Amino acid sequence: MRTTVQASFSVWTLMAMVVGSMVGAGIFSLPQAFGRATGPFGAIIAWSIAGVGMLMLAFVFQSLSRRRPDLDAGIYAYAKAGFGDYPGFLSALGYWSAALLGNVSYFLLIKSTLGLFFPVFGDGNTIPAVATSSILLWSMHFIILRGIREAAIVNTIVTVAKIIPILLFIVFVAIGFEADLFAESFWGGQEATFSAIASQVRATMLVTVFVFVGIEGASVYSRYARNRADIGIATIVGFIGVLGLMVAITLLSYGVLARADLADLRNPSMAGVLEAVVGPWGALFVAAGLIISVAGAYLSWVLLAAEILYSASKSETMPRFLSKENRNGVPANALWLTNIVVQAFLIVTPFAQYAFTLALELTSSMILVPYLLVAAYAFKLAWSGETYADDIRNRRGEFIRAGIALIYTAGLIYAAGAKHLLLSAAIYGPGTILYFIARREQNKTVFTFPEMALFAIAAIGAGAAILGIVYGSLSI
Template identity: 80%
Template sequence: MDSTPVQKFSVWTLMAMVVGSMVGAGIFSLPQAFGRATGPFGALIAWSIAGVGMLMLAFVFQTLSRRRPDLDAGIYAYAKAGFGNYLGFLSALGYWSAACLGNVSYFVLIKSTLGLFFPVFGDGNTVIAVVVSSMLLWTVHSLILRGVKEAAAINTIVTFAKIIPIFLFIVFVAVGFQADVFAANFWGGEQVSVSSMASQVRATMLVTVFVFVGIEGASVYSRYARNRSDVGVATLLGFLGVLCLLVLVTILSYGILLRPDLAALRNPSMAGVLEAVVGPWGAKFVSLGLLISVAGAYLSWVLLAAEILFSASRHDTMPRFLSHENRNGVPSNALWLTNIIVQTFLILTLFAQYAFRFALELTSSMILIPYLLVAAYGLKLAWTGETYDRDPEGHRGDLVRAAIAVVYAAGLIYAAGAKHLLLSAVIYGPGTILFFMARLEQGRRVFTAAEKVMFAVAALGAATAIYAIATGLISV
């Protein structure tokens, strides 16, 4: 591995990584996604559950960054420290796969947005759309190879640039808000009952996960932090700021259009909402904001994806070739593998009927197991009292917050349903070949007895999912 000085990031740069990772494609599709599922009351319940659950997870990241400052790239390292090599590997693989799929969704939404003005791009999954996306993919690849610090600086600038259109959207929609339209939407247009509301809320859960993915951005880049305490601060501040934006965009949109009209909007649906308030220029304005936002989020996620492979390789969980850095200190082999996989997924979008929704849902599904493992490690640390003997402050609070985060993450896996778990297994099962390679390089036994069972479950799930796709039982 090349010896290069580690570049250090300030708390503001780390917070920009969090905000830049979280604010991407998802926020621009919220009016349609929530309009398709529920009304304002259900949306408020969904955001309350998601907000509390993800806040607890943010607290877990903050606590672990303070109690285990020796662990870099927390989203993966915490799983390994708590539950062994294979689950650590699956966490890294799941997070990396989610990052790749998230980048695909960004490309699809960019081209779908351009499709508003240039029909040749369609809904983002035409041949021309894939060709143009591929050109952009490899252009950004070349930029990042020049240096992580330079790419992070660009991300910070773009993060501020993309927040401005979202703020202006909120202002215009707040001015145009109609109380009678909001009241007509309030119960979601269905007979009010506990079961119907529960069904509505469940239908939004994967959407809320998708827009919160990136909360761990500062944790993944912990090795670059000037002070380890900055990681937790950046995570918490970034999360709270983004949560406010997400709730306002969702709830205010219900005061502009009736729920069936929101559900019928094409993405980016924020464009349709603003157009209903200020006219055609509103759609163009939001579309421009989306292009800036998604470009910034894409840059964040390419960096995060390469970093997680690099860190896992440095700690003997991924094959050694992924720990190579070029002369600019960029994990170049990890970056190449990431973008080759993104390119493959881009080509596969030609065969997906609803490419953006599919990429969104599968991204959310892939990230759930890494999130659950982080929460579970926080719970294990607090339960066993490890590290609390020398610093007992906040022990009980940490235990409660970690327990809530575990329940939330487990509930999300249940809400995702069997289809998404099986599709996740298509990546977890075959992807284990990287774990085989790493263990054989080190001359170590591949699996413990418990890990053999885990791998068998993943392999069986992958085989079942492939059969279901081939026979049409699962549609993509």
């Protein structure tokens, strides 16, 4: 059965994986998220920085897919090839954690959307909301067990279906756009100083990371690509298209509602913006689009999460049981583990005051280390000249692009702040038990000395995070 699945994804399917992964919950919360943080000028700066930084990262994925065609599930495999087994494991664990936390946020946003019409769902974290989300979770689980190829076909169809209402939103809001209202919010309600704008822009960084998570979708599925060159094409084209949608949604919204009103909208805030233009049916229209969008994004992300565990297990960085496939070629054990953990997070969401915001920010935080390691590996290859023996003329350009991507991803970790780094450590530290199991299965030394130092940092950070939560100094 394996041969019927292998090497079956066209460039369009890979592009749908990229777009489907990026266009999910985050895009529908952009008006409120940016309204809380900044005005149009700050938004322009933020999207410019994020656009350039993520474009360079997209170029990095494109370059590495050509230079290391032997490496599958790129975002994890590149970290391992460049920096060793334990950093590779941390990249796989971080990416998997980001994927499943993203799925938690999708369920919360679906129920929050339904809460607009059925108060029993509240903000997506009530008991009825958790129960309904759990039913949806396991329904999708058993659909995916029927086959990766079938799930990818469904994802392609859903991706097309969810782009249409977003494009219609942009058209309606552009028609209702008021330049005077846009101008009133331009500086974000503050004096136009460098420090004020810089503070506003920093406040948007995790939001921009969250909405771009998924840019690596084609790279993760590289083992299914018919043509390795399609991976880079799908990544670049998908990214540019999604960036255009996000910039349009963000900036046009400032011409419909004042910044303070945008900040007070409940999510999905696109519903409130469209309702202000066309009336009550606008909220219903956005709600329908969101449910389609989030269902497709969830499908993309649960596939990505299972795939990363499977690939890491096949290369002996995760425990062996995670590489088991069912008769349909689906990494079944990896899928079961992923959805069990998603279920656990859903159960605790009623105890988090701002569950959706926390899930969004943790998703962004957990993806930062994998992105940093990918950029660092591309920079390392260009610096050393490895893989460039027959392509000297492209080395300088790729060195510059990898350097910009490295600076950008490192800057994101700084912008995330101590709180999110500690919360990330609370996952990286305990999660290392999977690495212990894998190394013991292979009768290998668990850590080298540098890896032991890295684990010590993660363990200390995890301890500090847990103590902070227990004693109330670290809020969740």
